[in-house]
Amino acid sequence: MGKSSERVNSKYEPQATSSRSSYVLMGLGAVIVVALVVFGVLYMTRDKGGPVDDKVLAENAAFIVGDKAAPDTIDVFEDFQCPHCKDFEASSGAAIQQKVADGAIRVRFHMLNFLDSESDSGDFSSRGAGAVLCVARNGGDRDVFWKLHSALFAKSGDDPSNAEIATLAADAGATPEAQKCITDGALVDEARSMADQSSKQLANSNDGNVATPTVLSAGTRVDGITDGTGWLDDVIANPPSARKSPS
Template sequence: MVSNKRSSTGASPSKYQTRTTSSRSTYVLAGVAIIAVAALVIGGVIWNSNRDKGGVDEAVLSQNAALIIGDAAAPRTIDVFEDFSCPVCKEFEQQSGQAIGQAITDGKLRIRYHMLNFLDKRSASGDYSSRAAGAAQCVGEAGDKDVFLKFHSALFAAQPEEGGDTDLSNTDLARIAGEQGANAATQKCITDGASLETAKNAADESENQLSKATGGQVGTPTVLSAGAPVNGILDGTGWLDKLLAQKDGS
C-alpha cells in the first residue's frame, strides 16, 4: 500500500534553506539517505526521504496518472508532473498547454498527468494542492478528456497566491469544473472530496517514480519522456517540437 507520510513533518525552521536549480525558480524535492530536510525554493521546497532504488516503472506511472489523454498508438508518450499550487507550473501551462493539446488532437502525443501535492502547506487551507488534485481526479474519472484539459487549464488560471490568505474551496473547484462542462455527478464528487485520498495516494507514488527518474531530486513542473527528464520545458514549446520530431528509438 502506498504511504502518505511526508518528509517535511516535524522539520524545524532552522532546517529550511534556499535551493536554486536553474535561471527559473522550480519547486524541488531532493532525497537524502538518512534524514529528510525541509527546504524552500520561492516559498516551496521539501526534501524527501530516500526512495526505493531502481528505474521508473511504466505500469505504475500509468496507474497513478490523474488521466491519460491521447491515442495509445501515438508515437510519443510523456508524463507531466505538476502541483496546482506551483506558479512555475502555471507558467508551463501558459506556454505549452495549447501546443500539447494540439499534439494530442493530431494524434502525435499521448500524455499522462500526475498531480503532486507537496505545496499543501504553502496554501491558506493547508491542503489546497491535494484538494485540487482530488478535483482533477474526479474529472479524470468521469472520462471526458476535453473537460479534463479545460479544467486543468482553468485551475492554473484561477491559481491562488502561494502563501496567500485564501484559496479555493471544494465548492469553488466544483463550480469551475461545471463551467468547463463537468456533469453534476463529477461536481458532487469534487464538493464531497470523494477522490481526495485516491489523489493523495497517486501523488505519493507518482512522486516516488519521479524521484527514481531524477536520482532523488524532483520538482514541478517536470516532463518525462521514456522515463527521462526533458530539458527546456520553460523556454517555450521548442522542447515539444524537438520531441515530436524525433524518430523512434532516437
C-alpha cells in the same frame, strides 16, 4: 491500489515536472529548508527506489489524454500550487493540446501535492488533484479536463473551496456526478496516494529529486520545458524508438 483511471474511463487522458527550480524543499529529519532557486519548485527526497516503472506511472496518472497508438507518451508532473507550473501551462498548454489532437503524442498528467502547505487551507494541491480525478472517473472527456486544468491554475493562490472548484468543473462541462464528487472531496485521499506513487517514480528519474513542472519521455527528463514549446517538437521528432533507453 484499485483500478487505474485509464481502466475506469478510457476516454479521459491527463499528467508531469521541470528541469530547473525556484524553491528547494530539503528534508533534513523534521526540518524543511526552503531556498529560492531559478525556475520551478524542487523537493529533495531521500528515497530513490530504482528505475522508473512505466506501469506505476500509467496507473497513477490523474488524467490521460491522447491516442494509445500515438508514437510517444510523455508524463507531465505538476502541482496546482506551483507558480511555474502555471507558467508552463500558459506557455505549452495549447501546443500540447494541439499535438494530442493531431495524434502525435499521448500525455499522462500527474498532479502532485507537495506544495499543499503553501495554500491557506493546507490542501489545495490535493483537492485540485482530487477534482481532476473526479472528472476522470465520472464521464469527463479531455476537453473538460483541459478547461478545468487551466481554471485551477488560474485560481492558484486563491485557494478555492471544494464548492468553488465544483463550480469551475461545472463551467468546464463536468457531469453532475463529477461535481458532487468534487464538492464532497470524495477522491482527495486517493489523489494523495496516487501523487505519492508518481512522486516516487519521478524521484527515480531525477536522482532522488521531485520537481514541478517536469516532463518525462520514456522515463527520462526532458530539458528546456520552461523555454517555450521547442521541447515538444524535439520529443515528437525523436520518439523513444530513436533514442537510447534509460539505464
